[in-house]
Amino acid sequence: MTQHQVPPGLIGARVRRKEDPRLLTGRAQFVDDVVLPGMLEAAVLRSPHPHARILGIDVRAALELPGVFAVLTGEDVRAACATPQPVVWRMIPDQRMTDQYALAVDKVRYVGQAVAVVAAVDRYVAEDALGLIDVEYEVLEPVVTLDDALAEGAPLLYDNWPDNVSCRQTIPKGDAAAAFAEADVVVTETLTYGRQMGTPLETRGAVMSWDPFTDQLEGWMSTQSPNLTRDLLGEVLGLPVDHIRVRTPHVGGGFGNKFDFYGEEVLAALLSKRTGRPVKVIEDRLESFVANAHSREQRIEVSVAAKSDGTIIGMRGTVWAVLGGQLATVGIGPCWLSMALMAGPYDIPHVEATVVGVVTNRSPYGSYRGWGQPKANFAHERIIDKLAHELGMPANEVRRRNLIAPEKFPYPSQVFFYDSGNYAECLDMAEQAVADRGWAKRRDAAAEEGRSLGIGYSFHIEISALGPSKIMNQAGLQHSSFDEEVVRIDSAGGVTVRTGLSAMGQGIETALAQVAAQTLGVPLDTVKVLHGDTETNPFTGYGTGASRGAALGGGALLRASSRLRDKVLRIAAHMLEADAEDLEITDGVVAVKGAPGGPSVTMRQIGDAAYRRLDGKLPDGEDPTLEERDVLDPDNVAFSYGTTAVLAEVDRETGRVELLDYLLVHDCGTVINPMIVDGQIHGGATQGIGGALFEEIVYSPEGQPLTTTFMDYLIPTASEIPTFETLHMTTTADHIPGGFKGMGEAGTIGAASAITAAVEDALPELDLRLTRLPVTPPRLLDALTTATPKDPS
Amino acid sequence: MKPAPFGHVRASTLDQAVETLVAEDGDAKVLAGGQSLVPLLAMRLAQPTTLVDLGGLRELDYIRDEGDHVEIGAMTRSRAVETSPLVATALPLLPAALRHVGHVTIRNRGTLGGSVAHADPAAEAPSVLRALDAEIIATGPGGRRTIAAADFFQGFLFSALEPDEILTAIRIPRQPAGTVVAVEEFARRHGDFALVAVLGAARLDPSGEIAEVRLSVAGAANTPLRADAAERLLTGQAPTPDVIAAAATAVAEATDPAADIHAPAEYRRHLAAVLTRRCLHRLFAHAERSAAA
Numbered sequence A: 001m002t003q004h005q006v007p008p009g010l011i012g013a014r015v016r017r018k019e020d021p022r023l024l025t026g027r028a029q030f031v032d033d034v035v036l037p038g039m040l041e042a043a044v045l046r047s048p049h050p051h052a053r054i055l056g057i058d059v060r061a062a063l064e065l066p067g068v069f070a071v072l073t074g075e076d077v078r079a080a081c082a083t084p085q086p087v088v089w090r091m092i093p094d095q096r097m098t099d100q101y102a103l104a105v106d107k108v109r110y111v112g113q114a115v116a117v118v119a120a121v122d123r124y125v126a127e128d129a130l131g132l133i134d135v136e137y138e139v140l141e142p143v144v145t146l147d148d149a150l151a152e153g154a155p156l157l158y159d160n161w162p163d164n165v166s167c168r169q170t171i172p173k174g175d176a177a178a179a180f181a182e183a184d185v186v187v188t189e190t191l192t193y194g195r196q197m198g199t200p201l202e203t204r205g206a207v208m209s210w211d212p213f214t215d216q217l218e219g220w221m222s223t224q225s226p227n228l229t230r231d232l233l234g235e236v237l238g239l240p241v242d243h244i245r246v247r248t249p250h251v252g253g254g255f256g257n258k259f260d261f262y263g264e265e266v267l268a269a270l271l272s273k274r275t276g277r278p279v280k281v282i283e284d285r286l287e288s289f290v291a292n293a294h295s296r297e298q299r300i301e302v303s304v305a306a307k308s309d310g311t312i313i314g315m316r317g318t319v320w321a322v323l324g325g326q327l328a329t330v331g332i333g334p335c336w337l338s339m340a341l342m343a344g345p346y347d348i349p350h351v352e353a354t355v356v357g358v359v360t361n362r363s364p365y366g367s368y369r370g371w372g373q374p375k376a377n378f379a380h381e382r383i384i385d386k387l388a389h390e391l392g393m394p395a396n397e398v399r400r401r402n403l404i405a406p407e408k409f410p411y412p413s414q415v416f417f418y419d420s421g422n423y424a425e426c427l428d429m430a431e432q433a434v435a436d437r438g439w440a441k442r443r444d445a446a447a448e449e450g451r452s453l454g455i456g457y458s459f460h461i462e463i464s465a466l467g468p469s470k471i472m473n474q475a476g477l478q479h480s481s482f483d484e485e486v487v488r489i490d491s492a493g494g495v496t497v498r499t500g501l502s503a504m505g506q507g508i509e510t511a512l513a514q515v516a517a518q519t520l521g522v523p524l525d526t527v528k529v530l531h532g533d534t535e536t537n538p539f540t541g542y543g544t545g546a547s548r549g550a551a552l553g554g555g556a557l558l559r560a561s562s563r564l565r566d567k568v569l570r571i572a573a574h575m576l577e578a579d580a581e582d583l584e585i586t587d588g589v590v591a592v593k594g595a596p597g598g599p600s601v602t603m604r605q606i607g608d609a610a611y612r613r614l615d616g617k618l619p620d621g622e623d624p625t626l627e628e629r630d631v632l633d634p635d636n637v638a639f640s641y642g643t644t645a646v647l648a649e650v651d652r653e654t655g656r657v658e659l660l661d662y663l664l665v666h667d668c669g670t671v672i673n674p675m676i677v678d679g680q681i682h683g684g685a686t687q688g689i690g691g692a693l694f695e696e697i698v699y700s701p702e703g704q705p706l707t708t709t710f711m712d713y714l715i716p717t718a719s720e721i722p723t724f725e726t727l728h729m730t731t732t733a734d735h736i737p738g739g740f741k742g743m744g745e746a747g748t749i750g751a752a753s754a755i756t757a758a759v760e761d762a763l764p765e766l767d768l769r770l771t772r773l774p775v776t777p778p779r780l781l782d783a784l785t786t787a788t789p790k791d792p793s
Numbered sequence B: 001m002k003p004a005p006f007g008h009v010r011a012s013t014l015d016q017a018v019e020t021l022v023a024e025d026g027d028a029k030v031l032a033g034g035q036s037l038v039p040l041l042a043m044r045l046a047q048p049t050t051l052v053d054l055g056g057l058r059e060l061d062y063i064r065d066e067g068d069h070v071e072i073g074a075m076t077r078s079r080a081v082e083t084s085p086l087v088a089t090a091l092p093l094l095p096a097a098l099r100h101v102g103h104v105t106i107r108n109r110g111t112l113g114g115s116v117a118h119a120d121p122a123a124e125a126p127s128v129l130r131a132l133d134a135e136i137i138a139t140g141p142g143g144r145r146t147i148a149a150a151d152f153f154q155g156f157l158f159s160a161l162e163p164d165e166i167l168t169a170i171r172i173p174r175q176p177a178g179t180v181v182a183v184e185e186f187a188r189r190h191g192d193f194a195l196v197a198v199l200g201a202a203r204l205d206p207s208g209e210i211a212e213v214r215l216s217v218a219g220a221a222n223t224p225l226r227a228d229a230a231e232r233l234l235t236g237q238a239p240t241p242d243v244i245a246a247a248a249t250a251v252a253e254a255t256d257p258a259a260d261i262h263a264p265a266e267y268r269r270h271l272a273a274v275l276t277r278r279c280l281h282r283l284f285a286h287a288e289r290s291a292a293a
């Protein structure tokens, strides 16, 4: 099914991305390309201990090393900062906060926590100096795992807390206890999602320059949230924001990690203030594995109560969030979302879900593409599979029985209103596509040869277009979540869009240009999109995350461009002595509708009339210049959704899983550029595959991280991923101009659920339930050798 | 990830390289293709005073037919060995194994000598040397000496080379005509180091019995392993499934794998058996085909 809110044209066209020639030829500028006169480079000394008290730090030898300009410790940072590192998501009002600074002050609580920082002539000398800093630690017993943290008498990370629990919240909908009491069947599962992280090829980095005379702070940062960063820098450093300029060159992959606000940018700013020189700090890969936000790790207990026909009447769940040694910028946010979306796409009248945030001596838990949703998905899809197994029904039958029906939208879930969707149709389309591709035949033919192929499905929803600012504030967000866009036509008819969104490879320049070009009726290549400077670009609330850029930026730009088009038409009407109603703009030329070859004016002439030679052309009462801005603070978020289907092969002798084919049927409302959407889905799915089969941050029993290079932390590469097929349907978000929904995270969400289902399907005679991610070959081999055969009944 | 300060000597003769090693008294390191050493430097896991760069020593870059041997200079790039027609006919196991080393770009830089000197038990080239009874030629202040592969690999990243010796060449016996080879490797991803790899070369006699078989295993102990017991079980037998299964068990028993984050020891031992069986099946399927032809 396809709905249209805007006529098909450039919006909906598979046009090539404007940014690609620059990115693909290595000509894009990243933060490490920024070199300023007199610039110093910083390196951070990090804790080798998971849990220790700092007894003293001696930096004298480091300061004496030739080429070293400054060394800071935690005490210096605390004295220089107005507040600790901020936590912007505070959903749980009585949550215990960790209030940490960019450098540890009294205690270290994870390996890799920053303890001191050096600014020197170059990174080599800075690293040499790190070796000369002498830190005296009193080593404390570490709390490495969730169970360690919850154990009776566990060592405390925070001496003034009664235990290691930062927060706990239960959100009920209906009466779950009653539902479970009257159920025909109850199934329960405990799931373990591995610790994982986004690993952008460009690690994080900042160049900060503090002008000692004016107290102006100029920063170049690899961040997804330039305006948020500017506000948070202002809070932490006690500077008015008009003193702070944040510039974001191209961001070499964001993946959510770079939504968060880290200590290194604060350190570089303080070092610049101290030395009077610009300071660059670039995280190296080893650091990235401990200093960049970790994510995903949770234990989830989930149960559903159902009727014997498969109708689910109740759900209960608890998300145990394995937080790190301190709260990251987003606090409990992602784990809270796992709890809030645990019922997923299903119409379950009674739900009771809880989130418990537990601190451990691991790196902080922050944002990663998908936020809490891959875990929520794993919970609802695994339990659907188990229920189906219990009832002897196909899993998709159980899904169909419970998917929210189209007429039930807007649908009130535990927390959110889902805006629109045709869920069952999406599942049907996926099943049809799987049939068309002959997967079942392939599976059966392979079985004849003794090979084990399986087919798995999952259904996902994705919260996008975040979101109504005031409601988000009520939910605990210490920031806004609207988007502002500006569009201008210049004196020669060229179009410039200014956005506060970051370009991180997702194609936002192209998507925004398509929206402006179609709305204004101009060729795509006459539209330029500027981004990456808080001083000259508009204000994006939140940041370039939560799958909101194209939806909200696109929506705001659509409205701004529509008003600008109206002005263009009024000027043209005056020049052509026609009625504006009768005019249309095609390819940058304004003419009477349906009268090709008749009188016309070009965009260039309109620009001239609005900026230069106004007399006789610009109508009286019309202001010179051609510019509009718009702010979109939507009434609601928008929910995209999709079905993932996977054909996998299991090597029973080694436990290796190979993905043979991969299909996604997806709906994100009006599609601006299907090629970009496909690319986003493929990239997300690749990360989802990583999370399902390869990627895991591993700690030793002593709390040492063991995965600090790409030889240990295995991201799937081109050789490990299948080809992807993407099919689209369109159910518009009618509360958003253009009907756009976001989709940047989609691919990550349903991958693990579909892959585990496919693996189980490949081993049909075994009573095997995969509950732990990633499914590595040794784990799968172990599971399939210890699984009992299925009850033949 | 910036190395600690070090000196750099680009040797123009082998003697100069050895002299520099002697002068630095064990604190210098030889630099070949840098694919293993440079990451260690960047992580400051290696902090040599001086790098003795062999990059200028053209005389160590050759592949030479010496009749019953092929001699390969230490600085010959892995990719050059892999694509050499001489190696393909005389030592077919070597290119078959090298194809599993990292990616082409890494093999373009990495050298055969570097891979052998590095003595990683999961690396392919050392296992080939063990299987084929190769000899390693080392040059030090006292001149040249020859070390049998069986004596060369002594532990994890630990070989019989002295700190002031340079591995200059590798001599590998030419394999008889009719030798077929198979490499079964299990790595988590394409291009990763093997969790376990089993390398085999064999010949059948006209009656279909195994005239000669050579088997080695990478990644299953702290050195590359030669599977002598399995070879003995196989030699003179017809390659029946039972014989192959017995050989696979023998290989697994000979392993002494370590556990790491990628796999427990038990899993590696299990893989050694599975891969041996697969390797032998492929080998003898080839052999029968080539005997039939």
Ligand SMILES: Cc1cc2nc3c(=O)[nH]c(=O)nc-3n(C[C@H](O)[C@H](O)[C@H](O)COP(=O)(O)OP(=O)(O)OC[C@H]3O[C@@H](n4cnc5c(N)ncnc54)[C@H](O)[C@@H]3O)c2cc1C
Pocket: B029, B030, B031, B032, B033, B034, B035, B036, B037, B038, B054, B074, B075, B100, B101, B102, B103, B106, B109, B110, B111, B112, B113, B114, B115, B116, B117, B118, B122, B123, B124, B125, B161, B165, B166, B167, B168, B191, B192, B193, B194
């Ligand atoms: C991403 C990646 C994947 C890889 N995957 C694999 C793989 O799957 N299998 C595999 O086998 N290897 C793999 N490697 C390692 C690669 O093959 C190395 O290049 C090789 O092992 C070392 O060769 P080199 O010439 O680069 O040696 P270098 O890195 O220069 O040196 C390695 C060590 O050997 C010493 N050395 C080198 N040459 C001599 C000499 N002539 N005499 C004395 N000492 C010497 C050096 O001092 C150093 O200690 C991989 C490397 C990378 C970066």
